[in-house]
Structures are given as structure tokens and as C-alpha cells.
Amino acid sequence: MGHSTVDELGMELDIKSTSSSHHHSESIPYMHKVVVPPKQNPLKEFTATVKETFFADDPLRHFKDQPRSRKIVLGLQTIFPILEWGREYNLKKFKGDLIAGLTIASLCIPQDIGYAKLANLAPQYGLYTSFVPPLIYAFMGSSRDIAIGPVAVVSLLLGTLLQNEINPKDDDVRYRRLAVTATFFAGITQVTLGVFRLGFLIDFLSHASIVGFMAGAAVTIALQQLKGLLGIKKFTKKTDVVSVMRSVWSTVHEWNGRSIIIGMSFLAFLLFAKYIGKKNKKFFWVPAIAPLISVIISTFFVYVTHANKHGVQIVNDIPQGINPSSVKEIFFSSEYLIKGFRIGVVAGMIALTEAIAIGRTFASMKDYQLDGNKEMVALGTMNIVGSMTSCYVATGSFSRSAVNYMAGCNTAVSNIVMSFIVLLTLEFMTKLFKYTPNAILASIIISAVVGLIDTEAILLIWKIDKFDFVACMGAFFGVTFASVEIGLLVAVSISFAKILVQVIRPQTAILGQLPRTTVYRNIQQYPDATKVPGILIVRVDSAIYFSNSNYIKERILRWLTNEEEQLKKDSLPRIQYLVVEMSPVTNIDTSGIHAFEELYRSLQKRNIELVLANPGQVVIDKLHASSFASLIGEDKIFLTVADAVLTCAPKMQEP
Secondary structure (H helix, E strand, O other): OOOOOEOOOOOEEEEOOOOOOHHHHHHOOOOEEEEOOOOOOHHHHHHHHHHHHHOOOOOOHHHOOOOHHHHHHHHHHHHOOHHHHHHHOOHHHHHHHHHHHHHHHHHHHHHHHHHHHHOOOOHHHHHHHOOHHHHHHHHHOOOOOOEEEOOHHHHHHHHHHHHOOOOOOOOHHHHHHHHHHHHHHHHHHHHHHHHOOOHHHHHHOOHHHHHHHHHHHHHHHHHHOHHHHHOOOOOOOOOOHHHHHHHHHOOHHHOOHHHHHHHHHHHHHHHHHHHHHHHOHHHOHHHHHHHHHHHHHHHHHHHHHOHHHHOOOEOOOOOOOOOOOOHHHOOOOOOHHHHHHHHHHHHHHHHHHHHHHHHHHHHHHHOOOOOHHHHHHHHHHHHHHHHOOOOOOOEEEHHHHHHHHHOOOOOOHHHHHHHHHHHHHHHHHHHHHOOOEHHHHHHHHHHHHHHHOOHHHHHHHHHHOHHHHHHHHHHHHHHHHOOHHHHHHHHHHHHHHHHHHHHHOOOEEEEEEOOOOOOEEEOOOOOOOEOOOOEEEEEEOOOEOOOOHHHHHHHHHHHHHHHHHHHHHOOOOOOOEEEEEOOOOOOEOHHHHHHHHHHHHHHHHOOOEEEEEOOOHHHHHHHHHOOHHHHHOHHHEEOOHHHHHHHHHHHHHOO
């Protein structure tokens, strides 16, 4: 077989395509080359890798070659995007934002009161959280459609984690202080991820895990509302379905008929309103204003009939006035500092995941780019400020964002409008909610969380990837039958397990030649692909690292052993060449090189030659750096599988 030549720069490795000897040189087609990349400065290579990982969008590109004054303006616009899009703001855009802001305000006010109860906080804290954080986000956020405020899942998660540390009924002051401490550290976590551009960490929660977690949380939240819906006074602190149902059935004698009638009738009304809005997008405002209408009617009904004197539980007085300062309430010392930090990190990550997912969804629908790192900084800042103004963890709400989008919002000004309406409510209308029955808040929350159960997504996950479905169901059952934090732990664990399984046990395949072509494909996927006599072609579908190198070596040897046994059984010629197709191998480390050296020695004992096809830039560079290319022979590295086969086949025919 002809041998390869390396040019004077040592940059290119010549690869023979066909020919078994120099006597057939006249029939050799064009000679291809596997190019060896130039040696790079290790520091530059490391810097390039870090830049691609953390700064792929090159955030400083706009600052290059700009005067200092312009750099200051661009810097302010980076921190406050409103300074950029605000220059083009006009009355037409404001009309859309005004309608959208009024619409989501009518939805958020009753929801906020209910969500605060989920977090075991007084109703006003839900309203506080829809006043300050949306204002901060409007100036710093990059999403045009996301609506900010408390949400059901984060409220439940925060309430569950907090009450594990402090019983809100025994010490509501310390409980509230721990809540604002957790909110402060949730904001710190989010800002840190944004500043250091670590947003990729939230991607470790797979889509399937999030779908399962949200569905499980929705079921848990709905079951928690049975307390208000049925008028039960004593209810379990646990959130799992078994404990909740046991608590429900053990208190049948406490059920209040009036509460049940109020809750169930308005729940039916709210679900019917959602059905109308889903059936005809023009009536999106119907489910948006239905909660407020329900609150007004039910509150009037309770006030007129004095139902609160007959066992119907009501909200009672909500303090009037805007957010009081809570800076001094944050635990910066004592044992609760660490507890607040731990709870805040978990709540902050979940809030961030939900907000980024919502923001990206609506950004893709309107075809604009969402800067994930800016979003993290904006969300974190609003929660830090919120923790100092009596708010708890706020994030993007999917239901309110959907209404905001359908109402025709154009910019984040809709959040400012919503915030202004909440301000008016806090200043002048809190007394009107005194007789609001808890049953109506329960029905509002149940109707809101129904949308978190995405059955279509679950069925699609089942069809596409069974492992993803296991992750989805693991998160779902973890939340419903254990607790919110257990469900979250299961979701993260299964997501990591999937990554590990795919890395540790990558796919490999035996390739065969498609009829009348020089294309080689997986023989299981293409049954008409035929094996080449005397040559076993194996493809490795993964980077080769210390975690999988030994498995890949053993898997290739098992392919080889099985093939040899079958050939011997059929009295066919033995394998003389093993061709490893390496185009999917994006990288290889020292363990991978070592595994290939062991594979090479094993093949030598069997009198089989090792041949490589199409190694990529990083791989070929490392093969040369480790002298593995010299070990197997540089004439054993080919540009394509077809080149390798055409070169090896004539060699087998030689005496």
C-alpha cells in the first residue's frame, strides 16, 4: 500500500484513497488530505474555550472603537434596556401597553392574595410583590411580554421550605423575616448567575423534568386549596397527596356547606371562562377578568348575607398603604442566615428557570432575541430590592404573560401600568377585600394551576424519548407523593443521570455500504447496507473521555468478537481490518488515547490492522501530539470510510 507524506510544514497528512500498490498508481483518484491544524498557544486556546462558553455573544462588541461618551450611553443601555427602546416609544404603543396592563392587573390582584396564602404569608405581601418587582423589571428586563409577580409554584415551594424551619402560626414575625431573607438570597443567586454568565446551569433541568415538576406542583397546589374550598380550619402542613387526602376525609364534619357552594360555583364559572378564552382567542379578556369579577360578586354576597358569621372564612383586614421597608428584617447573622441562603438559592433557581422559559417562549413568538444574562440580572435585582420592600420571591407568570401577550402589549410598560393599579389598590381599595371568602381564592388558584398540567407535552415526551418520560414522571410523583423539594431533587437527579448515561454509555454502530454508492451507514437503520468482506467498520457516536473510553474500547472488541464468531460459523474470510469512523468524535482526552493504544495492541495479537476515518480537528491534533498517529502508521488515517475501504480491500487480495 502506498504511504502518506507530510508536507514541509508538518501541517497536512496525505491520505491514499485507493490502490493496493505502486503498480496501480495510474488508477488512483484524487488524493485527499486530512489537515492537521496548526499548533495553538495553550493560553489562547484556553481563552477561546472560556469565551465560547461564557461570552459566545461577545457582549463587548458594541463598545469597540466607540468614544468614551458613547461607551457610557451603551453601558447604561445594557443595564437599563428601557433607555434604548424608550427612545422609539410612542402613543400607539402606550395604548396597547395600557390595555394589557389593566387586563393583567385585574388578573393579578385576586391571584396575589391567594398566592400569598400559599407562601403562608398575609395577603398584602402578595400585593406588595406585584408592585415593586414589576417596576424594577420594566427598567432592567429585556422581555417585552413577561408579566412579573408572585407565582403559584414558587409560592408553594417557598412556603413549604420556610415552614420546615419555622411554624408561621407560632412565630409569624420570624417566619416573615426568613421569607425576606430567602428572597434576598434568591436575588443574589440570580444576579450572580447573570454577572458571571452561568445561565447554562439552569439548562441542567431538562424540559421533561420541568414539565413533570410543574404538573406535580399543580396537583399539589390544587389539593392544598381544598382547605379553603371546603372551609376546613385544621389542615395538614404536609403537601403530599396521601397526607392531604387523609386530612380532608378526617375533617368531613368540619366542611362548610356555604364555602363549598361559593367555591364550586365560581370554580365552574372560572373554568368556563378559560374554556371560552381558549376556544376563541378574541375573548382572551374573559378568563383574564373572570377572577376579579368572581371576587367582587362573592365578596358582595358574603357581606350582604353575613356568611362569615356562619362558618365562611374570609380574608379579613388587609393593611392599607404601600410596601413598608424590610431592610432591617433580613437575617444577616444568626442561624437563620444559612437557612435563608439555602432556601433562597433553591427558590431563586426555580424562579429563574420559569421566567427564562416563559421569556424565551414569547420572544420566539414575536421573533426577537432575549438576552438570558440580562434577564438574570434584572430578575435578581428586582428580588433584592423586593426583599428590602416586604416582597417575597417574584418571577414571570405564564398565565399573566399569556394574557399580556394576547392583550397586545408592546413593551415592559404594561408591567408599569399593572404596578400602578396595584399601587392604587394598596392605597385605597384594600378594605374592599375584607369580606372576600377564602373559598373564592381557592377556586381562583385551582383554575390558574390547571394550565400547568400540560398533557400534550407529557404525551409528546412519551412518544419521543422514554428516558425523558421517566424523568417527567419521576418529578411528578416526587412532588405529589413526597414533597416539592423531593420532586425537585428527583427532577435534577434524573436529568443528571440521563446526561451521565449518555456520556458513559455512548452509542456505537456497525456500518455497511449502501448499494451502488460509496456511502456507509448503520446496518440496523439501513437493512440493505452490506458489510465489506474482511473489514469491520465501527462508528463511535460520542466524544471519547475518561468516563467512556474503556467502555468504547470493550464495545468495539465485543463487536469484533461477535463478528469473528459469526464469520467462522459461516466459513467466511476472517476480519483483517477494523475501521473506526470518527467523524462524530468531537474530542478525545488522554484516557481515550490510552484506550485506543490498548485497542491497537489487542488487534495486533489478532493480526488485525486498526484504521481511522475522518478524525476531526481537535482529535487529529491530539493523535499527533500523543504520537498515536505514528504508532498505527500515518497511512492508516483516511478522510472517509470509502477511502479506507478502497485502500484496504486491494491489500487483502495480495498473496
